Amino acid sequence: xxxxxxxxxxxxxxxxxxxxxxxxxxxxxxxxxxxxxxxxxxxxxxxxxxxxxxxxxxxxxxxxxxxxxxxxxxxxxxxxxxxxxxxxxxxxxxxxxxxxxxxxxxxxxxxxxxxxxxxxxxxxxxxxxxxxxxxxxxxxxxxxxxxxxxxxxxx
Amino acid sequence: xxxxxxxxxxxxxxxxxxxxxxxxxxxxxxxxxxxxxxxxxxxxxxxxxxxxxxxxxxxxxxxxxxxxxxxxxxxxxxxxxxxxxxxxxxxxxxxxxxxxxxxxxxxxxxxxxxxxxxxxxxxxxxxxxxxxxxxxxxxxxxxxxxxxxxxxxxx
Amino acid sequence: xxxxxxxxxxxxxxxxxxxxxxxxxxxxxxxxxxxxxxxxxxxxxxxxxxxxxxxxxxxxxxxxxxxxxxxxxxxxxxxxxxxxxxxxxxxxxxxxxxxxxxxxxxxxxxxxxxxxxxxxxxxxxxxxxxxxxxxxxxxxxxxxxxxxxxxxxxx
Numbered sequence: 001x002x003x004x005x006x007x008x009x010x011x012x013x014x015x016x017x018x019x020x021x022x023x024x025x026x027x028x029x030x031x032x033x034x035x036x037x038x039x040x041x042x043x044x045x046x047x048x049x050x051x052x053x054x055x056x057x058x059x060x061x062x063x064x065x066x067x068x069x070x071x072x073x074x075x076x077x078x079x080x081x082x083x084x085x086x087x088x089x090x091x092x093x094x095x096x097x098x099x100x101x102x103x104x105x106x107x108x109x110x111x112x113x114x115x116x117x118x119x120x121x122x123x124x125x126x127x128x129x130x131x132x133x134x135x136x137x138x139x140x141x142x143x144x145x146x147x148x149x150x151x152x153x154x155x
Numbered sequence: 156x157x158x159x160x161x162x163x164x165x166x167x168x169x170x171x172x173x174x175x176x177x178x179x180x181x182x183x184x185x186x187x188x189x190x191x192x193x194x195x196x197x198x199x200x201x202x203x204x205x206x207x208x209x210x211x212x213x214x215x216x217x218x219x220x221x222x223x224x225x226x227x228x229x230x231x232x233x234x235x236x237x238x239x240x241x242x243x244x245x246x247x248x249x250x251x252x253x254x255x256x257x258x259x260x261x262x263x264x265x266x267x268x269x270x271x272x273x274x275x276x277x278x279x280x281x282x283x284x285x286x287x288x289x290x291x292x293x294x295x296x297x298x299x300x301x302x303x304x305x306x307x308x309x310x
Numbered sequence: 311x312x313x314x315x316x317x318x319x320x321x322x323x324x325x326x327x328x329x330x331x332x333x334x335x336x337x338x339x340x341x342x343x344x345x346x347x348x349x350x351x352x353x354x355x356x357x358x359x360x361x362x363x364x365x366x367x368x369x370x371x372x373x374x375x376x377x378x379x380x381x382x383x384x385x386x387x388x389x390x391x392x393x394x395x396x397x398x399x400x401x402x403x404x405x406x407x408x409x410x411x412x413x414x415x416x417x418x419x420x421x422x423x424x425x426x427x428x429x430x431x432x433x434x435x436x437x438x439x440x441x442x443x444x445x446x447x448x449x450x451x452x453x454x455x456x457x458x459x460x461x462x463x464x465x
Contacts, residue, residue, distance in 0.1 A: 130183070132194040136197070
C-alpha cells in the first residue's frame with residue numbers, strides 16, 4: 001500500500017510526525033553520510049526531550065511498552081536520516097537495523113519488540129523499507145532505556 | 156587447502172550441506188544486497204526448523220555446545236547469502252562477523268565459542284574467508300538461544 | 311586545533327604513541343580493507359600484551375577506569391587501522407564506532423565511558439574524526455574486560 005505514497009505522505013496517513021533529530025550526546029554525529037551510505041547513530045526512545053520509559057523487558061517493561069519504545073527509536077532514527085540527507089525522499093533503501101533490547105536473562109521475545117520498528121519502517125517506505133535485522137538482549141542501555149536502535153540506509 | 160575447492164566442494168569435503176535459509180521471523184529480509192555489499196540478518200541456531208539448544212554460556216551451555224551452535228548459525232548465514240546472491244561462488248569476500256554469546260557476567264571465553272564459526276568460514280572459503288570479527292556476551296537472545304551471528308559479504 | 315596537524319603529529323602532541331596492533335586471537339583479521347572501506351575487528355583494552363583491567367561498570371570498575379579502557383581500545387583500533395592501510399594519513403574519514411560496556415543491569419552511563427574514545431578520535435583526526443556511534447551495556451566481554459570497541463573507516 002504505502003509504495004504509492006512518499007515517506008512524508010505515509011507518515012501523515014499514519015498520524016505521525018517526524019520529531020526534531022535529538023542532538024548527539026557527545027563527540028559524534030547523529031548520522032554520517034559517506035559515498036551513498038548513511039550510518040545513523042544508536043537512537044534511544046527520547047520523546048520531546050524526555051526519556052519515554054526506563055526499565056527492562058522481562059522485568060518492569062511490558063512487550064507493548066517495549067514496542068512503543070522501538071517505534072519512538074525508529075522515528076528518531078528517521079529524523080536523523082532526514083536531517084543528514086535533505087529529506088526522506090532522497091533515501092533509496094535501507095541496510096541494517098540493529099535492535100538492542102534491555103532484557104533479563106530469561107527473556108525470549110526480543111523479536112516481537114523490535115518487529116514494531118520493522119513494521120513501521122515498511123509502512124512508511126513500502127518496498128524500499130526492506131532491511132536486514134539483528135535483535136539481541138543487552139544488560140543495560142544509556143539512561144536506563146529499554147530499547148536502542150541503529151539503522152543504515154542508502155542514497 | 157580449501158582455496159582450490161569451490162565453497163560447495165569444500166562443504167562436501169567437510170560432510171556438510173547448506174540448509175534451506177530460515178524464513179525471516181518478521182518484516183525484514185534474510186539478507187539484503189545493495190551495490191556489491193550483502194548484509195545477512197542475525198542468524199540463530201535453527202536446525203530443521205527446531206532450536207538447536209537454549210541456555211547460556213557460563214551456566215547450562217558448555218563451550219562445545221556453544222561452538223556447535225555457532226557453526227549452525229554460520230551455515231544458516233551462508234544459506235541466506237547463497238539464496239540472496241545466486242550461489243556462494245558469487246561471493247568475493249567477507250566483511251564483518253559479529254558473534255553474540257548469551258552469557259553470564261563472569262563468562263570470559265566468548266572468543267572460543269565464536270571461533271568455531273570463524274574456522275568453518277575459512278575452511279569453506281580459504282583465503283576469501285578472511286573477515287573482521289567482534290564477539291560479545293549478551294544478556295539474552297531471541298527464543299533463548301545461546302548464540303546469534305551476523306555476517307556481511309562482498310560480491 | 312588538530313585539523314592542521316597530521317594524525318601522527320596530533321598523537322605526539324597528546325603524548326601518545328600508537329601501540330603494535332594486537333594479533334587477532336583466532337581465525338580472523340585485525341582489520342579488513344575492501345573497496346575503500348575498512349572494518350576493524352572488536353578491540354579490547356590490551357596494553358603491552360596485558361589486559362588493562364577486568365570487571366564491570368556499575369560494579370568494580372569506575373567510570374574513570376572505564377574511560378581509560380575505552381581510550382586503550384581506541385588506540386588499538388587505530389593501530390589495526392594504520393597497519394591495514396599503510397598509515398593513518400591514508401584515512402579519509404570514519405563510519406561507525408560501536409562501544410560495548412560490560413555493565414550491571416542498573417548502569418546508565420555507557421555514553422560517558424565511550425565518550426572518552428570519541429573525544430580522543432576527534433582530538434587525533436579533527437574534522438575527519440566525525441563518526442556515528444552506538445553504546446550499549448553487555449553481560450560480559452572476552453577475557454573479562456570492561457570495554458570493547460569496533461570501528462569502521464574510509465580510505
